[in-house]
Amino acid sequence: MYSEAILVGAITGFLSAFFGIGGSSVDTPVLRTFLGLPPLLALGTPMPLAVLTSVIASFSYKREHLVNFRVALYSLLAGVPGMIAGSYLTTYLSGKFLMLLTxxxxxxxxxxFIVKYIRERDSAAAVTSSPPPVGLIVVVTALIGVLAGILANGGGLFLVPAFVVFFRMKIKEAIATSLLTVAVMSLPGSVIHYHLGHIDLPTTASMAIGVIPMAYLGARLDMKTESKTIMMLYGLVVAGFSVYFFFSQISG
Structure with a gap:
């Protein structure tokens, strides 16, 4: 099982750094489907890896000056309390419900993201980078924090599209800023889910072996890839796998 966990860590570490989603959102359905972990363990086990993946990838993005520290700071001030609240809410929800919600x-x-790719392809309009209002950042990221805590997710799955849609950030800036935010926001969630017994430490450690080199590679490749291509690939990978995962949980 642990050799499979290393492989899963390598694949999801690459995808997470490439798409800026931290790791746990990709790992949860993979651990549930292919490694057969119980629902709550599948939710919590990869969460510490979101910290590891995000820290490794963030260093690469920071060197390219892609991180928006203002947005990251206010996102953390609102998102961390939301993450803590959402993590405790998992004790009142069933494992299967959480899998289907994921x-x-x-x-x-x-x-x-597929729709955004089509719109950008058919339009010459550029994304503006004007600073978003503090109030908007706080409201949006607080809600994301709650949802991320419920799903034992570092938040990147929701932060990247929120940064693009609500804050009008460019996709690479959104990915870089999301990873820095996830690196910090995942810490309290990891501690709480460990306290609740939702983390299998041997599996987490095995996955980390694969995550470390591939997260760095994913971040480097992202910076060499056209932004619209990243957006399209992000949408296809996430939507396609979600359909498979949904029906596997319905029949399981």
Whole structure:
């Protein structure tokens, strides 16, 4: 099982750094589907890896001056309390419900990015980079924190599209800023889910072996890839896998 966990860590570490989603959102359905972990363990086990993946990738993005520290700071001030509240809410929800909710959210995010790719392809309008209002950052990221805590997700799955849609950030800036935010926001969630017994430490440690080199590689490749291509690939990968995961949980 641990050799499979290393492979899963390598694949998801690369994808997470490339798309700026931290790791746990990709790992949860993979651990549930292919390694057969119980629902709550599948949710919590990869969360510490979101910290590791995000820290490694963030160093690469920082060197390219892609991180928006203003947005990251206010996102953390609002998102961390939301993450803590959401993490405790998992004790009142069933494992299967959380798995199905994960699949639905993944699908909606994937479709959203495919639509954005089509719009950008058909339009010459550029994304503006004017600073978003502090109030908007706080409200949006507080809600994301709660949802991320419920799903034992570092938040990147929701932060990247939120940064693009609500804050009008460019996709690479959104990915870089999301990873820095996730690196910090995942810490309290990891501690709480460990306290609740939702983390299998041997599996987490095995996955970390694969995550470390591939997260760095994913971040480097992202910076060499056209932004619109990243957006399209992000949508296709997330939406496609969410459909498979949803039906596997319905029949499971």
């Amino acid at each position: 699949a639905v959210v993944l699908f909606l995010v994937g479709i959203d």
